[in-house]
Amino acid sequence: MTEAPLEAAGVRQLIGRAGLLLDDGNYDGFLALCAPDFNYRIRVWSPELAKDMIWLEHDYAGLAQLFAALPEHLTRPGRLTRHVTVASVDAAPDALKVTSVVTIHHTDLEGCTSTLAVGRYLDRIVEQDGELRLKSREVQLDTRDLGIGSHAPL
Amino acid sequence: MTEAPLEAAGVRQLIGRAGLLLDDGNYDGFLALCAPDFNYRIRVWSPELAKDMIWLEHDYAGLAQLFAALPEHLTRPGRLTRHVTVASVDAAPDALKVTSVVTIHHTDLEGCTSTLAVGRYLDRIVEQDGELRLKSREVQLDTRDLGIGSHAPL
Amino acid sequence: MTEAPLEAAGVRQLIGRAGLLLDDGNYDGFLALCAPDFNYRIRVWSPELAKDMIWLEHDYAGLAQLFAALPEHLTRPGRLTRHVTVASVDAAPDALKVTSVVTIHHTDLEGCTSTLAVGRYLDRIVEQDGELRLKSREVQLDTRDLGIGSHAPL
Amino acid sequence: MSARDHAAWAQAPRLPASHFVSGLVYTDPDIYAAEVSEIFGKVWRFACHESELPNVYDYRVFDHAGQSLFAIRGPDDRVRTFLNVCAHRGARLLHQPSGNASRITCFYHLWTYDALGKCTGIPRPVGYEAAGLERSALGLREVRTRVKLGLVFINLDDQACGLDPFIGPALDNLTSVLGGVPLEVFHYNRVVLDANWKSWHETNMDIYHENMHVVLRKTQMKAMPMEDRRLAVFANGHASSGELQAEYSGYDGFAARGEDVPPLPGITSTDFRFVDLFPATAILSRGTVVRIDTATPLGPDKTLLEMRGLGIKGEPDEHRQTRITHHNQYWGPFGRNVPEDMFAAEACEAGFRHGAARYQIIAREENLSGQDDAILRAFYAEWGRRLGRRPSDPLASHPA
Amino acid sequence: MSARDHAAWAQAPRLPASHFVSGLVYTDPDIYAAEVSEIFGKVWRFACHESELPNVYDYRVFDHAGQSLFAIRGPDDRVRTFLNVCAHRGARLLHQPSGNASRITCFYHLWTYDALGKCTGIPRPVGYEAAGLERSALGLREVRTRVKLGLVFINLDDQACGLDPFIGPALDNLTSVLGGVPLEVFHYNRVVLDANWKSWHETNMDIYHENMHVVLRKTQMKAMPMEDRRLAVFANGHASSGELQAEYSGYDGFAARGEDVPPLPGITSTDFRFVDLFPATAILSRGTVVRIDTATPLGPDKTLLEMRGLGIKGEPDEHRQTRITHHNQYWGPFGRNVPEDMFAAEACEAGFRHGAARYQIIAREENLSGQDDAILRAFYAEWGRRLGRRPSDPLASHPA
Amino acid sequence: MSARDHAAWAQAPRLPASHFVSGLVYTDPDIYAAEVSEIFGKVWRFACHESELPNVYDYRVFDHAGQSLFAIRGPDDRVRTFLNVCAHRGARLLHQPSGNASRITCFYHLWTYDALGKCTGIPRPVGYEAAGLERSALGLREVRTRVKLGLVFINLDDQACGLDPFIGPALDNLTSVLGGVPLEVFHYNRVVLDANWKSWHETNMDIYHENMHVVLRKTQMKAMPMEDRRLAVFANGHASSGELQAEYSGYDGFAARGEDVPPLPGITSTDFRFVDLFPATAILSRGTVVRIDTATPLGPDKTLLEMRGLGIKGEPDEHRQTRITHHNQYWGPFGRNVPEDMFAAEACEAGFRHGAARYQIIAREENLSGQDDAILRAFYAEWGRRLGRRPSDPLASHPA
Ligand code: FES
Ligand code: FES
Ligand code: FES
Ligand SMILES: [Fe+3]
Ligand SMILES: [Fe+3]
Numbered sequence A, B, C: 001m002t003e004a005p006l007e008a009a010g011v012r013q014l015i016g017r018a019g020l021l022l023d024d025g026n027y028d029g030f031l032a033l034c035a036p037d038f039n040y041r042i043r044v045w046s047p048e049l050a051k052d053m054i055w056l057e058h059d060y061a062g063l064a065q066l067f068a069a070l071p072e073h074l075t076r077p078g079r080l081t082r083h084v085t086v087a088s089v090d091a092a093p094d095a096l097k098v099t100s101v102v103t104i105h106h107t108d109l110e111g112c113t114s115t116l117a118v119g120r121y122l123d124r125i126v127e128q129d130g131e132l133r134l135k136s137r138e139v140q141l142d143t144r145d146l147g148i149g150s151h152a153p154l
Numbered sequence D, E, F: 001m002s003a004r005d006h007a008a009w010a011q012a013p014r015l016p017a018s019h020f021v022s023g024l025v026y027t028d029p030d031i032y033a034a035e036v037s038e039i040f041g042k043v044w045r046f047a048c049h050e051s052e053l054p055n056v057y058d059y060r061v062f063d064h065a066g067q068s069l070f071a072i073r074g075p076d077d078r079v080r081t082f083l084n085v086c087a088h089r090g091a092r093l094l095h096q097p098s099g100n101a102s103r104i105t106c107f108y109h110l111w112t113y114d115a116l117g118k119c120t121g122i123p124r125p126v127g128y129e130a131a132g133l134e135r136s137a138l139g140l141r142e143v144r145t146r147v148k149l150g151l152v153f154i155n156l157d158d159q160a161c162g163l164d165p166f167i168g169p170a171l172d173n174l175t176s177v178l179g180g181v182p183l184e185v186f187h188y189n190r191v192v193l194d195a196n197w198k199s200w201h202e203t204n205m206d207i208y209h210e211n212m213h214v215v216l217r218k219t220q221m222k223a224m225p226m227e228d229r230r231l232a233v234f235a236n237g238h239a240s241s242g243e244l245q246a247e248y249s250g251y252d253g254f255a256a257r258g259e260d261v262p263p264l265p266g267i268t269s270t271d272f273r274f275v276d277l278f279p280a281t282a283i284l285s286r287g288t289v290v291r292i293d294t295a296t297p298l299g300p301d302k303t304l305l306e307m308r309g310l311g312i313k314g315e316p317d318e319h320r321q322t323r324i325t326h327h328n329q330y331w332g333p334f335g336r337n338v339p340e341d342m343f344a345a346e347a348c349e350a351g352f353r354h355g356a357a358r359y360q361i362i363a364r365e366e367n368l369s370g371q372d373d374a375i376l377r378a379f380y381a382e383w384g385r386r387l388g389r390r391p392s393d394p395l396a397s398h399p400a
């Protein structure tokens, strides 16, 4: 079960930085942490349908298009604060499998903060050119009522 | 004060995994992380009585009995999300003493999330057969109003 | 990007411990983690003024005076729970630059918990006499409505 | 005159009464209470899709007019609906949003019911003999239920007209889409908006706010001029449009849409049709997928919104994945379109709250082309008829 | 007939009026306001246990009828209770839930009071001389307080009858348990339930929901047949049972219970007794421990619940630990029993909210054995008497 | 007599009616509604400081009387204020708290307005021709706006008297401080308090609670005896004090204060002056800095508090930093003074809620020296005049 410490530190760093960059709306910075074959997905379990649902899915290019389109969209005013803690790191043949717990708060324009969503990040991380990169991220949301929703990834 | 990095990584892994397993209701998995002489306790300070209170206490066998009984009980519907971050790791003669901060959210059947409780995990961790194991966990809750309460450990 | 694992572990330990000490109102303990030239600051962005604001700033001596004065002040009853997760650690010539995400809950005297504030700690950490020490902390609050406010640092 | 002082602002617009609406319809608590009883308590309302109850004894719990109900498929394959409360001491009966129950047992004292609402068991019935309680009189409250084109409708009013006369021809342009092949819900989400239910439904009744959505500006504006678009209004407050078009290549990343999965029956991949059912249901199809949304008022400024996405039942996995992609491009919590409508509904709520905005103007007349306010006027005419109030002056003494 | 239509559902059950209760008693705001003033404003109500105020000047703050009060032990060792507000400008006086204060100083302008409620100091009193303010008229509002069997009771109504006539013989079966040796509170927790206060208290007044609790099914059901259990009802809405039994070996892990610590005076380790005091206090003993719970209404659908666990004052540590274990097996936020009752209370609230459930049936007549609804009927009879309303039809014009 | 029973507690104090206030003024919903319409709907109220709108087309959004408004600097450099809602369908217009907009475009259907409130554009206006809608009649609702000493005031009542007669001489002792050199807001924070707006404003109207603040005990108490302090009351409910003193060396760490940055015009570094403007604005200066706070009622027990700190526009960075330090020593969310006043306001709210506290006493008469209640009496006299109610008995039938 023990993770190699070097990898553990790098993984925490990667996941931590990715969260800060998304909070800051630094989408170029976030994409720079992703591998070219990156896949992003939001998966939610529906107890109403007794099914998994995909609420958003993009590859690297699709995500880049989405980020580029954001300024033209009407979006929820305010700021998100992603609090991400790595919970487990497992070696897999092709990548490290990392599970993090994430709590996302929203602060509105009046400075009031509320919990927007909780869930997990299921990340696969690879090493490319000596750097760790996100190869995929699946956001598993426990929270399903997200208010007016979001154009940006969580 | 510096913790040994290998232990630190393993400890974070153990604590992180334990949280995920409890969230998933994987109680066998959780017990597999516990030493045979495991002790679990929920301690709460009562400012009304100016006393510490024990709200739940079990040894390994008692906890196993509790887990086995859960399906027969009427419990709070929904899902808990334990967000656990290791705050300090200290060497002690017989075990590592680990203090984590924990925030527990509850998501109801309609997908709305609220904060259920905040507090700390005070864990003692030992190595057994080459694996780190929880020797004891004391949950110190700051939150005392837990709604309808819980049959399952937090 | 990879942080040296030894430092990473020590940094997490330092930040983690500092949070526990503040929660416990152990201000001497907190000051013992700070360098003599420590600077503490709370910075908040005002979208109303389109300006950064400083809401509190103290050097080591000023902070010690503040802590000493706290018992004489009328303060918010209850307890704070700081949940701090280190997100990134960067080497800089004179210090490690550490960014953490922080979620602060308040539990009132009746045991009910609510989110008080979210934001970041921007810390600079140095090694002195073989120990890591906080050289500065800037608290960047996303939350601006803090209820009745606070005499104590967040 | 440029800006207005209080007197000018408070004055009703110099327009026909049908062409403006008082802001009080969104905020007044008595009007809200009347809406719950006189509208939501008396209309046929979409509850769920029959694919959510595929098997005998499948049930689905939902909220309506402040109350919890459940629809359940009986052993005769018929879907019935009941209030979700026990006849004994009133406890909520079913706690999961969906499931399968051949016998419904109340957790509290174990009274049991069958899927026809009959009370089938009371522990130790002898205790009730002295008082003369009859088990046969203790069934659940059944609510009228009809299925049309796969849509399960309910009505709390036992005296209301039937579903077909209520709907009339309003669903006609979606008949083949909804009824051509069996559909299945693959997406469901619910959200509580800080908005009056009508502010939400208005986003479905007005298509001339297209400029608000960059995704519509880029895919719809040029696909068909507003002047060529046709709206239809029907009796009972319903409306529809069956002739809208989209050019998906207009928006970065959407170009593939339309060639990658067959459209639903009777529609093309670039067609866009919608039906607004009074009071608060909208059904939309963008060729390859269907969206159904339903608003349930929770208070003058709180609305539960439920949104469904549908594909073809039993279709191959790749088709389903593609339909989900199509759905998510516009709809769902991360769609390019829907969050903006929710933003608009909440922004109108904020405007009317505490009386800042006094009136809204629905005065566009364009021969039922895309920029006409006719759908909104038809909605408010029905609203006024049911409440016995004029939308333009809803607190005036009611007409006798 | 199986299921019911609206007309059948809305109709009152064909039962004697005493045998059913309208759902309006849980939801109507006027009824709620009347309950606060006519019931909670006029009854003796359990406030705390005297062990929470062991020393002179110990105080304990609590809520009652929407207001904050505090009980304090005076220099004469007598416990008195006061409204927790300053006579000057109304500020809350005591902010901690408990403490010790020989002098009570308001933080705002430093007016001081003693433990008898007298205003003992006003800074710079000369400022009040012109207006003729008399410090002697500025004491705190004292609330009637009586201690019985260690239980501190208060009454906001200065004209109400005394505590003893109010309680009558209702506490008799717990006299030796509560009064045989000095007890001490070791457990306290408070929780705000989304339920009407009566929905909660009903879980203490109905023992035939035992089937809901797996722990009771396994430890009580076979220990004593329902038919042999005896309930008692008393004047003023109280009730009790003194003859229930448990077999703790029935539940995994509970077997040791009973041999590991002596029972309280006058009760055995397997006895189970309870007393329900009108309006909303229950005292239960399972041989080795005592639980006291008190409900304080905060709104029609919000209730503050306070729960205490008691052991023997000064007992050895191992005894105390064992009693805590016994307590926690059934009670407390992690007990096997209590969370399920809270679930039931909230589920009934959900059922009656917005009028889905119309009536609850309390029609079991079994000669005061375990499945009788007699306790509930006695409670509602008293409720009706105090409010001047019939529980079966509480919005009917009141009897003159 | 020491403590009081209910009858004594409920009795009005034996004082002149001007010398006490009923707790109902904080809790009664009808009184609250009357305050919103008769006070906040009719007075001049501080909105923001002109430095928040330095350039043409700068705007600032704020809340008042439950509604959103915005002030905007026009091309003629004049500041005007408008309700922040679109004339079309009522949507909120501006969403950011501040910004710059030469043209205001509603996001929903793109109606546009200029900085004078004129409706300058409606997409496809032909649609409105049939109904005869005139764009010229569709301007925004403008609200009266006046700037005095850099303070932007607004008034929702078009018939109210002018700003100058309303303020009278109340601001005189701050004329040079506010108007001597251009000031600039460097601090802004808003917080929603669980308190009635008057409970907050009372903390600004009573200076004899100085003992509550350790920082004032140490820096003010000895700087000037209460007897020597002078209060002034003015027509329309305003008040001020221009002659208070502080000795900053009394508090650890504050000693440097006063030598490190020049004071504002016409005041010394150790002077402390304040003005309370009816109904809920306070302006305070501690020599080197200014604080302005404004309370906006959100409900009987909810108040939005906005707090500003001001320095000299264009001053050197070191000066600004020092002023910020001075500001933060006492004020702001982490000041030594302000959080304690918020604590006090919430503690009074808690006391009056649900009627525990019945009256507050404002009976100190000390010739307008520091411990006099004259400011509070002047405030409540004006309050009573505007509402047509007696503060001591506000639910009595109103005087005709
Ligand atoms: S409430 Fe359902 S069985 Fe009693
Ligand atoms: S309010 Fe208590 S002393 Fe003034
Ligand atoms: S609501 Fe503003 S343009 Fe339509
Ligand atoms: Fe739209
Ligand atoms: Fe029970």
Ligand SMILES: [Fe+3]
Pocket (backbone or CB within 6 Å): F203, F209, F213, F337, F340, F341
């Ligand atoms: Fe003050």
